[in-house]
Amino acid sequence: MTGGSEGGFRANKALVAAAQELGIPVGLGSIRILARRPELFAHFHLKPLAPDVPVIANIGAVQVRDGDIGELLALLERLEVQALAVHLNPGQELFQPGGDRDFRGVKEAIARLGERCRLPLIVKETGFGIMPCHVRALQKAGAAYIDLAGGGGTNWISVESYRLPEEERAVALEFADWGVPTALLLGSFGGSVEHLLASGGIRTGMDAAKALAIGAELAGFALPVIREATRGGAQAVVSLFRRMEGTLRTVMLLTGSRTVRDLRKGRTWFEPGFAAALDSFRKSAALVEGKFAEP
Numbered sequence: 027m028t029g030g031s032e033g034g035f036r037a038n039k040a041l042v043a044a045a046q047e048l049g050i051p052v053g054l055g056s057i058r059i060l061a062r063r064p065e066l067f068a069h070f071h072l073k074p075l076a077p078d079v080p081v082i083a084n085i086g087a088v089q090v091r092d093g094d095i096g097e098l099l100a101l102l103e104r105l106e107v108q109a110l111a112v113h114l115n116p117g118q119e120l121f122q123p124g125g126d127r128d129f130r131g132v133k134e135a136i137a138r139l140g141e142r143c144r145l146p147l148i149v150k151e152t153g154f155g156i157m158p159c160h161v162r163a164l165q166k167a168g169a170a171y172i173d174l175a176g177g178g179g180t181n182w183i184s185v186e187s188y189r190l191p192e193e194e195r196a197v198a199l200e201f202a203d204w205g206v207p208t209a210l211l212l213g214s215f216g217g218s219v220e221h222l223l224a225s226g227g228i229r230t231g232m233d234a235a236k237a238l239a240i241g242a243e244l245a246g247f248a249l250p251v252i253r254e255a256t257r258g259g260a261q262a263v264v265s266l267f268r269r270m271e272g273t274l275r276t277v278m279l280l281t282g283s284r285t286v287r288d289l290r291k292g293r294t295w296f297e298p299g300f301a302a303a304l305d306s307f308r309k310s311a312a313l314v315e316g317k318f319a320e321p
Contacts, residue, residue, distance in 0.1 A: 029057070029059065029066075029070060030059040033256075034055060035068075035069045037252060037255045037256060038054055038055070038069065038070075039075060039260075040255040040260040040263060041251065041252075041255055041260075042072040042075045042076045042081065043076070043260040044260040044261075044263035044264050044267070045079050045081075046076040046077070046078060047260070047264050048079075048264060048267050049078070049079055050079060051079055051080040051081070051082060051108075051109075051244075052076060052079065052080075052082065053081075053082040053084060053246070054072065054081065054082065054083060054084055055084055056085060056086060056089075056113070057070050057083055057084060057085055057101065057105070058085060058086055058089050060101065061093070067104075071104070071105050071106070073105065080107075080108035080109060081105075081106070081107045081108055082108065082109045082110070082148065083102055083107040083110050083111065084112075085098065085110065085111075085112055085113070086112070086113055086115065086126075087112050087114050087129075087132040087135065087136060087149075088119075088126045088128075088132065090112055090135045090136060090139050091131050091134075091135035095138060095142055095143075096142075099142060099143060102145060107145065108145065108146075109145050109148055109170075110139075110143060110145050110147055110148065111148040111149075111150050111173070112136055112139070112147065112148070112150070112169075113149075113150050113151070113152050114149065114151050114152065114156070115151070115152040115182060116129055117152075117153075117154050117182065117183050117201070117204065118152060118153075118182035118183060118185070118186055121183050121190065121194075121197075121198045121201075122186045122189075123186075123189055123190070133163060133167055134167075136164065136169065137167040137168055139168070140167060140169065141168065146170040146171065147168060147169050147170050147171075148169065148171040148173055149164045149169040149171075149172055149173070150172070150173030150174075150175050150223070150225070151173070151174065151175035151176070151226075152175055153175055153176070153177065153179055153180055153182050153205060153226055154175075154176070154177055154204060154205035154206070155174055155177055155205050155206035155207070155226065156172060156175070156176075156211070157206070157211075157311060157314055157315075158211070158214050158215065158311045158314075158315060159311070159314055159315035161174070161215075161219065161222070162219075165219075170221060171221045171222070171223055171243070172222055172223065173223040173224075173225055173246065174208055174211045174212065174222060174223065174224060174225070174226065175208070175225045175226045175246075176206050176207050176208030176209075176210070176211045176226040176227070177203070177204065177205025177207050177226060177227065178205075178207050178209075178226050179225070179226040179227040179228070179248065179249060180248065180249055181201070181202060181203075181205070183198050183202075183204060184198065184199070184202055187199055205226075207226075207227065208224050208225070208226040208227055208228070208237070209236070209237070209240065209300070210303060210304055210307045212224055212237060212240045213241070213296070213300075213304045213307075214304065214307055214311055215241055217240070217241045217290070217291070219241070220243070222241055222242050222243060223242060223243060223245075223246060224237035224242035224244070224245045224246065225245065225246030225247070228245050228246060229247070229249070229250050230250075230270065230273065231269065231270030231271065231272065231277075232273055232277070233245070234270060234273075234274060235273065235274050235277040235278075235289070238274075238286055238289050238290050239281075239290065239292065239294050242290070243290070250266065251263055251266065254266045277289070
């Protein structure tokens with residue numbers, strides 16, 4: 027979620043260099059700022075540092091709705107990216123000074139973009155999760171992948187609270203535990219939906235292994251990675267992922283999984299407390315799906 031500042035530029039270069047060495051995809055912060063400050067183009071044109079791995083651009087859904095799709099597609103071509111993530115962040119925007127307040131027409135805008143964009147389209151939340159009925163609607167609208175980005179990680183309402191006057195900050199802090207945990211969202215599908223990505227509270231190799239085991243195609247990291255990037259640059263990030271890779275390989279060996287797909291399709295056992303929470307969530311999600319069902 028970083029970009030447009032010197033600190034963000036250094037961090038993103040470290041992340042992209044690490045991704046190139048590791049052979050994994052890397053996502054950048056929102057390119058929204060380029061509409062106002064095109065001189066920052068170099069901060070987001072990092073593909074030359076990662077020629078062999080997917081680099082993913084990022085833009086807000088409201089900017090897709092309000093902007094010119096042709097101009098956006100031209101910018102993506104100049105950035106030489108391999109995918110576009112469209113982020114949904116109403117929680118953050120509602121507490122952001124000068125943030126967006128009107129989210130009407132966002133799904134339709136994503137569908138229009140999907141019709142014209144030749145790159146894979148990822149739709150992602152930013153820490154509060156996407157309900158199952160909306161996952162299915164977004165897939166119908168043309169999203170190739172859905173990043174559930176549930177609760178458990180960075181809370182962007184809490185982040186925005188640091189910019190607010192004291193009284194408004196008190197309201198924001200009431201949302202400190204807002205959101206649906208990523209694990210509940212993943213588990214609710216029971217492995218029946220493809221192309222789900224898991225982020226939001228993923229901190230370790232074991233977290234990634236569990237996310238894959240209950241249905242994610244990929245697991246995404248942010249906070250632990252940016253900490254390593256600012257502490258020790260690209261090599262610190264590489265070392266972090268090598269350790270997580272070791273954990274994942276060990277889990278696969280101990281579960282008899284030859285491939286990540288085998289791990290994802292294997293049998294799982296849920297701790298009783300989580301199983302009860304999952305059952306309750308599935309019932310609630312079914313009620314929500316009925317409410318938002320298209321006629």
